[in-house]
Amino acid sequence: MIHQITSSLPSFKTLTFSPGLNVLLAHKEHGASDRQTRNRAGKTSLVEIVHYLLGAMANKESLFRAPALRGRTFEMSLDLGADSFVVSRTARDKAKPVVKAPESEPETLANTQWNEILGRRLFELGSVGVAAQGRKPTFRSLFAYFARREQSGGFTAPEKQAGMQQLVDIQVSLLYLLGLDWQIAADWQLVRDREKTLKELKKAAKEGAFGAVLGKSADLRTELTVKEGRLKALQERIAAFRVHPEYRALELEADQITRNLNELANDNTLDHAAVRDMEAALAVEAPPAILDLAAVYAQAGVVLPGVALQQYDDVRRFHESVIRNRKDYLLGELEEARQRISARDHQKGVLDARRSELLALLNSHGALEQFSKLQAEGTRLDAEVNHLRQRYESALQIEGSKNELDFERSRLSLRLKRDFVEQEARLQEAILVYENISKSLYESAGSMQVDTGSNGPGFSFPIQGARSKGIKNMKIFCFDMMLMCLCGARGIGPGFLIHDSHLFDGVDGRQVISALKVGARLAEEHQFQYIVTMNEDDAFKETLPGFDLSDYVMDVKLTDASEDGGLFGIRF
Template sequence: MLYELKGHLPGFKGARFGDGLNVVIAQRSETPGAAAEGSGRVMGKTDFVRVLDFLLGSDVRAGNPLRRADSAEAEFGLTLDLFGQPRTIVRGVQNLLTAQVNGASMRMPKFRAYLGKALFGLTGSGNEPTFRTVAAYYLRDVGVDGFASPTETYRKQRGLDTRLALAYLFALDVDLVAKVGEVRETDRSLRELRKAAKETVMGMTLGRGNDLDARIRTLQIQREALAGEIAEFRVVERYAQHRERVDELSRRIREINDHLVVVERKVKDIEQAISEDEGGFSDRAYLQQVFEQLNVVLPDLVTRRFEEVEAFHRSVVANRRRYLEAERVRLVRDTSQEREKLAALDRERAELMRLLAAGGAFETYSELQRELSVVDGRIAELVERRAIVDRWVNTSRHLQLHSAELELQVNADLHDRRDHLATISRRYASYAYQLYGDKRPAALTIEAKRSGYKFVPTIGGESDHEVRGMTLFCFDLCMAVTAKRAGHGPDFLVHDGHLFDHADAHRVAGALRLASEVCRQEGMQYVTTIDADRLDAVLRERPDLDYHLCMEMPDET
């Protein structure tokens, strides 16, 4: 039960709550800004709901009045029943991380856990929803589209959060919802990984199973060819040195061949010279004949001189011949040695050429080994990626089977709770009936889906803003009653008057009368904000409306 709301903020007068229907009236000013004259700023009816939410542990979001500069020192207090007795919560803007309960300071996590247990019976264990997730259904914020959908308290709310919160508030199996949520979250993560794997990450993409198989087979064939080449490969030690030696031997062989050509030429010249010397000396008798024909008689002295010259000449020729013979012998001997050396060099070169032709360099062998290692690495990578694809496929199948099993379990659970569900559905339908009669058949169905429980509140006929607003009103009222009866919710429900913006006075009057009657029957409080002129119109429709005026405030929203 709510008792009193106080606040130290310009334009905020505080509120005293009573039983049943509580109304906060927002007075519209005749002149814009006049209501705020002298007060610096005036809080509107939406701000009233946000202050209550702030005292129940909400964060101060953008657009909250407490974010304004003139609210920097604001402090609020709320007295309400906690654990069966009135206690006062105090929270200030200057220290958003703490709150006080009857003077005892608590850090925000502890404070929220405290309220969760006191108002919703949350123990903070198992698969229970968080306190703030369930509290948001009791204090919807229009600023975050809190009235856009009955099952969501803000746009694009996580499905698991809504299903857990509603399952708890409607006294269903939250453990079953959590299991379904885990499967769906795993499936969602798997889909995100698949999507990410289609893009290049660190130079690789995951690929499809068939493509990976084809690439693996191709690389395996390539590997077999490389392995066979390596198996037949003979590594020649000091391959580079052998190649250099072969080149050196080839140069030496060419040099020796060139030298032999020169030497053989010299030998031939010597042999020719020796051959010419063997032809003998010129006969000096022809000189005597010449002189005799000239009637000249040579004296004996001249004859002796000829003999001496001939002897000297013979000596010179003999010496020359001996020299040429010796030179020819030397050259022949050198030639023989060179030819032996040439033969030895040629044999060495031939052996090295045979060795090189039969094998290869160690560098070449190492390169083949490196290629094989690269291919092995690529095969290992593709095999691992193929295994990931297989695991994903198997995981997907497992998730599908598990999801189907859980859907059956949800169906079975709903079947076991059919009496409880029927009570909820009748309650919701009765609320809608009091608003629309038999013109718009209504139902709140809770269906079994692979996502868990699906809540489908409907009010039949053509849908418009008014009907959507009344659908949410009936849904929240049904939820609050169900949760209170199960010990899963507090005995109050707060609605911002923006919920009724699209409804006429007759429909708003019907909704407020319904809330008043339900609160009287269930021992609850329903708090709503409403413009003064709208309340006047409602009272013309329902003069007997039983309500408590808990606060009047000027309206800026």
């Protein structure tokens, strides 16, 4: 319960609370005009102060961003379980709460730390969600049901503590507060998230945003398999690659040897041709026989004298000498050519052996730049394979996820129904408590229904005249009281419930006083604190025998008729 709320603002009206029902009234002063309302008396501000001290963030529209409150500290003493704590927080940007635990010095905490402490002490959240997937209950989400905020849309429906509250947050929070398996609701949100993604992918593919890029799974499977094979082969080649530090020098030497071998072969070709020519010339070199010459002259009718024949012998000898000299020359040239060919053949053998050695070395090693190129190609191909794999998996998700998600929905529905059967006693208790509270207000009692719909657990509250704003608000009253009773029995919750005057807008006076009487009775029976802020004339429109609301009215009186009549004692 809350014991006291105070502030360093001198004009602030300190609020001291008692167990059970506490009614903070805004009075209408005698002689006040119709224009002097109680809308700025500070009734709703009480709820905002409690939220601020219990870990709420102060957004731009927050009361605690107002220049008139900047630097002012607000403090609240309250029970957290069996211990009493004092928490204070200054109105400024990113202000941290200062918490004083029993028998300890005040400690400045980060807002997240303070929320964790509150979650453990008030809702036993210390062990919740350690291994849980998806969403999980949080202190701020749970606490908002016990101090609804008008500015957040907290009075729109019983199951919602904020107008923009997400379905998963509603389901997880209420299942947890009712003692049911909240993890089912969290898992259901995972299905909804996947369905949303699938829907967006299908829409984008249908509209051509990336349908051509995504492709069909069958085509992508083939392309992916081929490129994965290429990548594997390239990776094996890179793994076996050996870099030789002098690879380029060896490569140049091998190229030079090849050029030398080509030159030697060309020179040998020329010498072989010369050898063939000289051998042919040697074969035809021979002097004509002397008898043949005499016969030629005789046939010509010329008788050669002895002198002529003697001179001819000199000519023949000279001729034979010339032939012999030419033959010796050809034989010398022939031998030199053959020696040159032999020398080149030997040199070619040596060079060819060296080239073979170099080529073997080059085949087993590679250049550093070649290795770098292989690595770059491997990186590029790996990125391409990863991109293909993502496209393939996305295509599979689009083509096959619907059946999988339908199956998951069916499985979750069975889990939820099984949990409802196993926890039937708790569900029945919640339904009966809600109905009994509703009976105290209306002849035709409303009811609470919890079903297993196609989108997870659903909550509805049928009652006659449900379209009436007043009846809608009383459904919230019945629901909040039911939560207080059930959570109190389980030993969780803040131990107090706060309703500001917005809850009673449009409610018939008879139901207002009946609700206050029910709240006082349940607070006493279940040992919790019920804090209500109201306008005085709304509170006392009706009376009930045996119930005097004046017994629960707080000493502090609020009014908007004067500058200092509100909770803060100033207007801003």
